[in-house]
Amino acid sequence: MALDAARREELRRLLDQYVETRSQADASRLIEGHLPLARHLARRFADRGQPLDDLVQVASIGLLKAVERFDAERGVEFATYAAHTILGELKRHFRDAGWAVRAPRRLQELYLELTRLVDELSQSLGRSPTVAELASSAGVTEEEVLEALEAGQAYRSSSLDAPAPGADGEASVASSLGQIDLAMATAEQRAELAGLLGRLAARERRIVHLRFWEDRTQAEIATELGISQMHVSRLLAKSLSTLREASS
């Protein structure tokens, strides 16, 4: 996303002009000129289960804020300032978007701490920890652990989370269904299952498949996918919520 020198100079002049005029047209041109930066930074977060287009949208909001707030007097390059603001916007998005029912910040933080502890304790104990063990390691009460778990699962399942129709192709839905034992299913149930599971993103569909068709534990799935056990738990809860909404 490196800009050539001429383009950089053009944007610098445009920025100087905007600082003087504060004209909407200049702001739009500045935003357009720096969109490659926004896209570049959005792509860094593309492995977190959200569509890239949504992330670019969030990054663009950060860019807009950067244009509006930039103060040339501070002696910082606009691109540096913009990158900082865009990253802040993206991080805030992930921090906030995951919590549909706004959980108090201390619970969000405890949930993140528990995510780490579950993996650590699972390693050292050779099994999943109990709530009491987690509470003891985190230095909180069992009730607080349960409260944080409840808050952590209050994940919004909205159409934004669902892949666009055909986003990863009917073939992949069909192929993941192909791995699923549908012997028990009638043709009607098979069609219903295909339709429902097709609402999930590929990774979530894989998790649902591993958990409910292959009877794999959350810890095993976490190892296979290279993510934390709590993340598997969260994605499972979110997937079931999405499936329920889709089937209603």
Place this chain on the structure above:
Amino acid sequence: MAERKGAGDEIHLVVPTTPDLLRLVRVVASGLASRLGFKIDAVEDVRLAVDELCWNLVSRVDSTSTLAVRFVILDGAFSVEARLQPGPGADADGNALTALSERILGTLVEEYSLLEPTDGEGAGFRMRTKQG
């Protein structure tokens, strides 16, 4: 979990069938699972199962209805029995489980069944957790 913790004890909970209050059923279920020494993934399984069954039961009823839930502590496990108490004119029937719900519940719990409405009560469900 070899120790018997309060086996036979019962907890009764009556909640309006609104999503924010239905979470109390999950909270009690996960609290019980925790008290019985369930490992964290087993606690999560209980929560998902309770969620699945409650949602299936209340997705068609209005907010004037309530859900009466009875938790019974067993030896290293517990059962949950819930019955709809329909509000005036509200539907007392539950929904049939989809093939997907059956698959999910078959993985998460030891056993489950749907309960037909009776004269005084609406539809319901019964489930027993696996040993934690």
